Amino acid sequence: MNALHVNDVSFSYGARQVLHALNFTCPKGRLTALLGPNGAGKSTLISLLTCLYPIQQGQIRVSDHDLNHAPRLALRELGVVFQQSTLDLDLSVEQNLRYHAALHGFSPSDAKLRINAELKRQHLTDRRHDKVRLLNGGHRRRVEIARALLHNPRLLLLDEASAGLDPASRQALQTHLRSLCQERDIAVLSTTHLLDEIAPEDHVLILHQGALVANGSIEAIQAQYQQQSLTQIFAQLTEQEAK
């Protein structure tokens, strides 16, 4: 079962085409890592998936809701963590979450139940009244993940969510995301250019110059390119020097 279907999606900024006929799916209960060097088109794709950009060509379906025809239904099934923090630093953790719950149309009592559950799950209950400004980068990311999961989405999108985090926080975030996939049977699509964030069980997409150059499990990609490591394959496909 797939939470996201991307069919023949292309996108241009004026005359410059930045995405070329992308086709892929994101399975439920699994993390899909979208790899690509800077400028590959990852953020453009995220902007399309979150309705910030209009779909020019192709079709995107989130949990069977077409983004073009039923964007509001599709957005209900989508949780997003952007690369840049979008929390209000002067508000508390709980106030930030309450605002998000209101934007999704939840009543105060429903919001309270969801916030309690999510904060407990993210081990943030004791920080609920702290201003976000007082939290470290790792905790802020967890608040953003709690917020993105508040409305029980089927698909969680993360745009370079580990950017700016120290190695321990990055590791903790990756572990947390994979446990989320299993516990809640949601699909996670996480964009990154850091290969050490990929786990063997992940589904991998490699985007290069707006085209999808690899799509499948790590095993399948390794078999296809007859290479030992994902690093070498990534370097070969994106014409970068392997580290």
Add this chain to the structure above:
Amino acid sequence: MKAYWYCLSGIFRREWLRFWQQRTRLFSALVRPLLWLIVFAAGFRAALGIAIIAPYDTYITYETYIVPGLACMILLFHGMQSSLSMVYDREMGSMRILLTSPQPRSFLLICKLMASACISIVQVYIFLAITWIYGVQPPLLGLLSALPALFMVALMLGAIGLLLSNGIRQLENFAGVMNFVIFPLFFLSSALYPLWKMQEASLWLYWICRINPFSHAVELVRYALYLQFNTSALLVCTATTLVCLIAAVLTFNPKRTSLRSSQRK
């Protein structure tokens, strides 16, 4: 419908919390008109005699004349400041959270506008309370009848600000736009002097003041504060609000919300 109501109240709560967190904004919002009232008016009261004009039925002091204009000045600055915060939210990315909500975007923008209008009205009533103590005392019932007029004016100025913010690509460009919008709107209006005085000085300036929607906003509030109704002012304010709001919604470009981060890559 309930979802819309929860969304509206959530946006109101957030705007109020943000305002409450930044209480210095209230202080600075009040200092500006109070300086005009206490310092400027004291200096100019002798030079600018006010004849009997509607809605007043007697001679009034210059302080009494400028209070409605200064109340609108608070709304004007707040309207522009909230559009500045829209540009800031867009640059900092928090606008994206609003836009990835499943509610219609036009509804979300109108909610933000209404929330901002309500907060600016709170500031106006604090200002009116201070002016009451200072000695400018319109009818008590006028304070109540001015409420819908103040809300209308706050919406109009917020809609103008929202439209302006759509045209601004970066926060740095905002200061220039403020100078080209706030000062002409304020000084080319009936906020500080009755328009017949402007007519005596310059006919073409008078006509600019006459078509300035801010003049109509000031007159709407002035009349309402003295328990009178100014139909033409209401019509101009309503039309300006609708035109600016529709234009703002139509020209709102969500692409801008992800511009900065894309540029960084």
